[in-house]
Amino acid sequence: MLPPRSDEWTLVDVGESDTRVYRRGDVFAKCCDRSGVAELAAERTRVEWLTGTGFPGATVVDWLEAQSDGACLLTSAVPGVPGDALPPSAHGAAMQSLGSVLRELHALTDCPFERPLAAVIATAADVVRRDAVNPDFLTDEWRLLKPSELLDQVVAERPYVESVLEPVVCHGDACLPNVFFDPRTLKVTGLIDLGRLGIADRYTDLALTAIQLHDEWSADPAPFFAAYGLSEPDSRRLEFFRLLDPLTWG
Ligand SMILES: Nc1ncnc2c1ncn2[C@@H]1O[C@H](COP(=O)(O)OP(=O)(O)O)[C@@H](O)[C@H]1O
Ligand SMILES: [Mg+2]
Incomplete structure (x- = not known):
């Protein structure tokens, strides 16, 4: 290297x-x-x-x-601190900024990069076939199943997700360490780690962010969704992209 x-x-x-x-x-x-x-x-x-x-x-x-x-x-260097370093007192305001910033990202046009669902599922199938799924990325519940069974769940839900697909410019790895905030104003100062940026269903980002708010910040993501402009998030797509993501690393 x-x-x-x-x-x-x-x-x-x-x-x-x-x-x-x-x-x-x-x-x-x-x-x-x-x-x-x-x-x-x-x-x-x-x-x-x-x-x-x-x-x-x-x-x-x-x-x-x-x-x-x-x-x-x-x-x-993007100024500020990563989302995973913010104190609990900052979480409420920070998640509102994050919601509106993701909405702005998703509203960008003329993006030349695509991340089609078929390609992401093909990557997951390859990771599973190589037995390379990292168990650290799975929940306790998912670890009870074989990776191939998790992939089967993804494949079974694919027709539904494709029937409601909303392609937008997604970050692709919208986890808290990849989002920086001004520690004073709690506004987002920038996004990093853009290797997976491309046009994909908006729930690619929403699912990852929401589960991070829940797991890392022990926070109810409702204010995040409200700032994003979603009063009733689609729980099926949240589940789908939450499960698909850990199968794509490895
Ligand atoms: N331009 C940058 N500005 C601020 N911090 C950065 C920048 N690039 C990398 N980092 C820091 O390095 C860490 C790893 O970089 P990242 O691009 O996210 O790699 P990885 O793919 O390993 O997550 C980030 O979480 C962040 O703390
Ligand atoms: Mg990163």
């Missing part, structure tokens, strides 16, 4: 998908080995695209690539 060539870089994160993230001042470097270059390059084009829309987030500072060693995506 290509580490940024300087002692001034501090390792801040070792990611799930064989990436390492370093920081030096106001710049983050996300680095991967040769096998991850296409994926990291896809993230780079998504960061550039989102920056072009004026939506708050990191900007691309540089791209380093070496034939044998892999690549590094250098981005500007």
Whole structure:
């Protein structure tokens, strides 16, 4: 893996998908080995695209690539603190900001990236076939079943989800560590980790965010949905995308 060539870089994160993230001042470097270059390059084009829309987030500072060693995506530091670092007193206001920001993201147009449901389910089928599902991502209830049985549930619900599909620009991994907030105003300052950004059903993001609010913040997500503009979220789609996501990593 290509580490940024300087002692001034501090390792801040070792990611799930064989990436390492370093920081030096106001710049983050996300680095991967040769096998991850296409994926990291896809993230780079998504960061550039989102920056072009004026939506708050990191900007691309540089791209380093070496034939044998892999690549590094250098981005500007998004100000503020990640959602998982906010104190409980901040959760109410922060989730309202998050709801309206996701609504704005989902309202963007002319996105060149697609994340079709068929492709996401195919990824899940591949992860399950390789027996690579990470049990840490599953609930106790799901762990009682075989991953192939979880996939069967996804496949069984697919016709329903396709019958009500609402394709919008989704973040694709809308979990709290990927959303930054101003700790004073509790407004969202930006979104990071855009490797899965693309047009997909809006519940891709809503399901992930809502379950995080529940699990990480012990919060009722109703104010989040209200700020997003949904008075009656579709529980079937929330369940569907909540179950599909953990099957796609690995
Ligand atoms: N541009 C950035 N601004 C602020 N923090 C960042 C930035 N890029 C990465 N980070 C920090 O590094 C962590 C890992 O980076 P991320 O792109 O989310 O990788 P992963 O795919 O491993 O989740 C983030 O959760 C965040 O704390
Ligand atoms: Mg992340």
